[in-house]
Amino acid sequence: MTIHKEGYTTIALSILFIFILNAIIDYNFENLAWLRWLTYIVSLALFLIVLQFFRNPKRSFTAGEQLIICPADGKVVVIEETEEGEYFKDRRLQVSIFMSPVNVHINRNPISGMVKFFKYHPGKYLAAWNPKSSTENERTTVVVEHKNGTPVLFRQIAGALARRIVWYVKEGDLVEQGKEFGFIKFGSRVDIFLPLGTKVNLQLNQVVKGGITVLAELA
CATH class of the missing domain: 1.10.287 (Helix Hairpins)
Structure with a gap:
């Protein structure tokens, strides 16, 4: 380690x-x-x-062209259909992972592809499990397009303790599945938005590991 x-x-x-x-x-x-x-x-x-x-910690990461890998360590707190209003502006399947202060806080690319969109938003520091934190807290939004044309949006969200979000990507970058795209200091959350109908392999309250646990499979 x-x-x-x-x-x-x-x-x-x-x-x-x-x-x-x-x-x-x-x-x-x-x-x-x-x-x-x-x-x-x-x-x-x-x-x-x-x-x-x-x-x-040293890890052997999961890889697969059709796999979407968890971007962070933590616990699954949301699996639901919702309206994504920043980039897609339509209905998407949202999966949210809550990262407690004892989790590893490295964030990893869930898929390989090109960064089609990136934006940093200053904001509040509501508790990370608060539904409003996804749209009102300090956060980043990253959209990576898979080579098959499927875009996946993932969002770093600061929590009540997290006061600094770090990111290592920008629009136009080619990113590799499992590689670091950012880091959040102290308690926080990562949201992932997938196309409706995506097969999700997780359950609510499941404990997952970034770069290892398979979150979903691309159609």
Whole structure:
């Protein structure tokens, strides 16, 4: 397992904060051994939490031209037909994956193809499971067109804790299934919009892994 590049700055700042905090406690409360040990324990726990959040575990990814792979780790919270009003402006099948702070937060391309559309939207920080978060929160929208002509839309959505969305794609890029297209710091959500009639292989509340779990199959 390695640490993702998006974590370097946060980890460095965490180490600096922990060092300063422990130095202050050691200097001002030299005679309170219990307080110093409590600070050491809390500091270690904080460091491990930050470290695990930015982990980048080694994985053997699933691949298949007709497969749509889950773009993120997390739990399936939505499988429903809905109106997609930004790009398609018609009815689509929506699948949403909620990413808790303990999940790996790397986002991966569900299919290979060309990026036909990309847009970043500043916005609110509603809880990621709130239905309005899909249209009101800070988010990105990416549409990748498969070589058979089928477009798949996926959307990074910031949550109540997530304050930074990172993306690595732009319109015109050729992307490869399973490769990173972005990262969301702390709790968040990814929505995928598919053509109606797409065979979805997931169930509500199922726990999935990005780049591994097969989400659906293209017609």
